[in-house]
Amino acid sequence: MGRQPCCDKVGLKKGPWTSEEDKKLVNFILTNGQCCWRAVPKLAGLLRCGKSCRLRWTNYLRPDLKRGLLSEYEEKMVIDLHAQLGNRWSKIASHLPGRTDNEIKNHWNTHIKKKLRKMGIDPLTHKPLPIDPTNHQSQEQPQPQQVLEHHQEQEQEQEQISLACEMTELGLSNTETKEEEKSMEASMLDLSMEEVMINNGFCTDEVPLIEAHEILVPCAPSSSSSTSSSSSSSYSYGGSSNIFEELGFPNFDFSILDLDNTNVNNMGCFWDDDDFTNLDLLINCDSDWNITVEPPLIQYPR
DNA sequence: AATAGGCCCAACCGCCAGTTG
DNA sequence: ACAACTGGCGGTTGGGCCTAT
Numbered sequence A: 001m002g003r004q005p006c007c008d009k010v011g012l013k014k015g016p017w018t019s020e021e022d023k024k025l026v027n028f029i030l031t032n033g034q035c036c037w038r039a040v041p042k043l044a045g046l047l048r049c050g051k052s053c054r055l056r057w058t059n060y061l062r063p064d065l066k067r068g069l070l071s072e073y074e075e076k077m078v079i080d081l082h083a084q085l086g087n088r089w090s091k092i093a094s095h096l097p098g099r100t101d102n103e104i105k106n107h108w109n110t111h112i113k114k115k116l117r118k119m120g121i122d123p124l125t126h127k128p129l130p131i132d133p134t135n136h137q138s139q140e141q142p143q144p145q146q147v148l149e150h151h152q153e154q155e156q157e158q159e160q161i162s163l164a165c166e167m168t169e170l171g172l173s174n175t176e177t178k179e180e181e182k183s184m185e186a187s188m189l190d191l192s193m194e195e196v197m198i199n200n201g202f203c204t205d206e207v208p209l210i211e212a213h214e215i216l217v218p219c220a221p222s223s224s225s226s227t228s229s230s231s232s233s234s235y236s237y238g239g240s241s242n243i244f245e246e247l248g249f250p251n252f253d254f255s256i257l258d259l260d261n262t263n264v265n266n267m268g269c270f271w272d273d274d275d276f277t278n279l280d281l282l283i284n285c286d287s288d289w290n291i292t293v294e295p296p297l298i299q300y301p302r
Numbered sequence B: 001a002a003t004a005g006g007c008c009c010a011a012c013c014g015c016c017a018g019t020t021g
Numbered sequence C: 001a002c003a004a005c006t007g008g009c010g011g012t013t014g015g016g017c018c019t020a021t
Helices: A019-032 A040-044 A050-061 A072-085 A089-094 A101-118 A144-169 A178-189 A193-200 A224-228 A243-247 A273-284
Strands: none
Touching (some): A019 A040, A019 A050, A040 A050, A050 A101, A072 A101, A089 A101
16 A cells, blocks of 8 residues: 555645745744644645645744844854755754754755855865866866965864854854854863864764754844845845734744743643643734634644 | 846755654 | 655756846
């Protein structure tokens, strides 16, 4: 017997999500939590495949997502992690709080790959590209000495980044400002050579991934907007630090969550019974969404 | 102003691993 | 052990936006 499709595709909508659909999905998940995705579209009144709902939520609607381009610091981390993990985007994303695998994959394919090639580095192997003898005069192609120098720079950077990765593991990531990044780099440089040596053999597979409760969710609009820039996307909700705001939900301040509480973990705690008081605050307030909150149907363990 | 081409990213597809009965 | 099923992952693509001509 063959594998069944993930959902009954007849009559299902495909393509870009409308804000109305987003509202329905967000409303449903805020009310009921993340449950069996297969059931979500039916229960939420969406003509979508469950998989599509899950993707939309995880890649776009999740309130803990950072928006905007990756900062230089994040980019370095991605490069370093890619060198160690390869195209395991979800693993890489797990080291960058607020970033999705899809986002990182896209950024890699559109920006970083090109950047590395331009610098004479093979994005697949992270080693200097072989010099094309037929094109050695090319301006694009760096001279061997340049490549070597750059590679040395890269190695130095990677040492720093490895340390940064470790700090991320410790929950010290999520620097929001250039100043913080700089001070972090500075403090990284203060670490002993011994630590640096240890980190040369750093392997992310050998260390636990960052736990959800270790992720500090920014309350204020992310400064990523500053890094994200001018060229920030003009897509429907692009550039916003808060999708709820964009969708017409009142601004959701994550500071209402007690981040020091060990029970608190990113979204997990979000759905705890105690936090529905906060959700009430969020959902019951005036908005043209006319959201009516019913008691959570089922609390699904995550 | 028109348009062709490139860029970017949200979303889809197909496969795989894990879970359940 | 096996089939059925779900969730998750990585690769790919379609279409809107941007820019150069």
